Amino acid sequence: MKAKLDLHHRKAEKARLEMEKDGNLSQIPTASISMMSIDLEQVLFLPTLTHTQMFYSRQLSCYNLGIHISDTGTAHMCLWDESITGRGANEIGSALLKCLNLPALNMKKNLVIRSDNCIGQNKNKMLLFLFIYLVHNGKFEKIEQKFLVSGHSYLACDRDFAQIERRKRVTKNYVPDHLEKMIRSAQHKNPFNVIRMNREDFKNLQEISDSFLNTTKLTISKACWIEVSKKNPTLVRTKTTFNEMEEWTSCNVLKRGKTLSDLKTTPLPQLDCKNRISQEKAKHLEDMLDYIPLAYISFYTGIIEKTKQNNPE
Template sequence: MNIGNDDDNNKKNMELELSSRFDKNTKGPVKNMCLGKSVPAKKQPDLEMVCKCYDDGCKNIEGEEKKKLFDNFYSLDLNAQGSFPFNKKYPDNQVLYKYYCRVFKKEFPNLSFRRPRTDTCKTCDKYACVIKKDKNASPAVSDELQLHHRKAEKAQTILKGDCAFSQQPGSDTCTITKDLEKVLFVPTLTHSDMYYMRQLSVYNFSVHIADTNEAFMCVRNEIEASRGSNKIMSCLLKVLNSNVTEKEKLNIWCDNCTGQNKNRVEIFLMLFLTSIAVFTEITMKFLVSGHSYLPNDRHFAQIERRRRLKKCFVPEDIEQLIRDTRSIQPYKVVKMEPTHFLNLQRDADSLISTTKLSISTLSQIRVTKDNPGYVFF
């Protein structure tokens, strides 16, 4: 055993420790060693400086975003991490990110950051790109964007007014909204081979009755029927034949999808229902493209949240999932059979021509019992 070597090493370490406590210049002990005292905590900067730094970060917002189109929301590109420039701008006054977030939540309780949207309006995106590219763009571009937003807001206001009017006692108008959910695939499996395999598509067409807040879900798979206008109108006719209302007038709200809504098949169905006196007046109204937020979208969101928690292997599992999605006033599932689909396309093509109608630019279509064969817009 090298006992002598260990003693020498311990002696050298002790000499180094003692020598570090004395100043080599004065041959005396080092002053202000703070032996036996706690180290003072790091002093954080005052709140004014933190708030000022946050305001500097918010100045990065450009164009229309600086006007806060949505109240109490900042730019989509700005977040708490992006508005934290202390380390670069104030290198001598470091601030922890955790402290900065605490100050932000306390001093700015009414501000938050909106999540980025995935389904945006192409018109809004086009004008936003023009304004962002050229800051000195003509005011006409901003005016067109503002006019587009006002049209969208006006359509939503009319929709809410129609829904409220149909719920009033003594109202003679029934208001419904209709929309098609995105494709639901079965079976829901997690292994990697399913990525390369084709799955069965299930279609869900929703009809929301504003009078009673009921929702009908017409479900079928791709083997039984496709997503064409003929199949969509057959689903709508199936729901209307379920005694959903006994009122004389009908308002139909939908989006601007030409293949599903703006077509001669739907006009033919409207003329047919008024000619046999099911309704005395039918008005179909369209929301602004890109801003078509319907009550059906809330139903679809609930179904998607429920679908993340349950695996569906066959179309019948999708139907049961829709029934179990909402416990209060559950959705009414309508199982569409091949016999439920009518050939409305053939009669519509032979009787109706929409060449001079310019149906793609219309905001509403109205037919009445007193004027059979006439379409008002």
């Protein structure tokens, strides 16, 4: 047991040192890599109410994907709520794509992405497809995704989220616009950039990755390091450790019958975004209307009505 624990801690320390090395390298002006950390903040709930009844009520869930760029020390926060869609791999990949397409985002040609080991959100075929898509279309020459050891989070996003949580404790937020303002004001030096995610921003990465990729031989769940390069974007290389002595394992993930030309000419399909608010939660939100300032009631009556229409009793 002690030997396993020691090995676990050595792997965690190696992952931390690897991230530190990438971060320092990305800050050198002449370096060829950019490094970013991505993570989903714990759910932000609306509205902010102090009435005792609210402690037992279900509130509106809002999602915030943090993207921290080590090169410049800047952070982007992609914000949406459950009346728009959920928080799976389609949503995470779509938010990352929107951020990477920002005109003002001056990224180098080699990108290193740091994330935790959550298979459902960060370690899956949908994000892998996105990396292949971006490299094949010339956005980057190489994308590497490196995963932290479970239980050991050293991401810069965690520090950003701590700032947001401190600010949230001293503000009243009733609607998503308030959350946006609160997040922008959470850090005075180098303020966070908030990216509001709309329905049209979300892509169905699952549908298109299922169409193009076969990852059964990739064993992505065991990888701690994934590499996609311009030379052959669908020949994905992986490692299970950050040990320099470990050789790369290569796997061609392009489905039989598909070509890279097909990949370049196929548009990303839109995600069929669905309101994720349950009837029970809609009733709880309706009960809160008496405690919400009049100016913000229309926001809640709108999503309550849509929920009732989508889920008739």
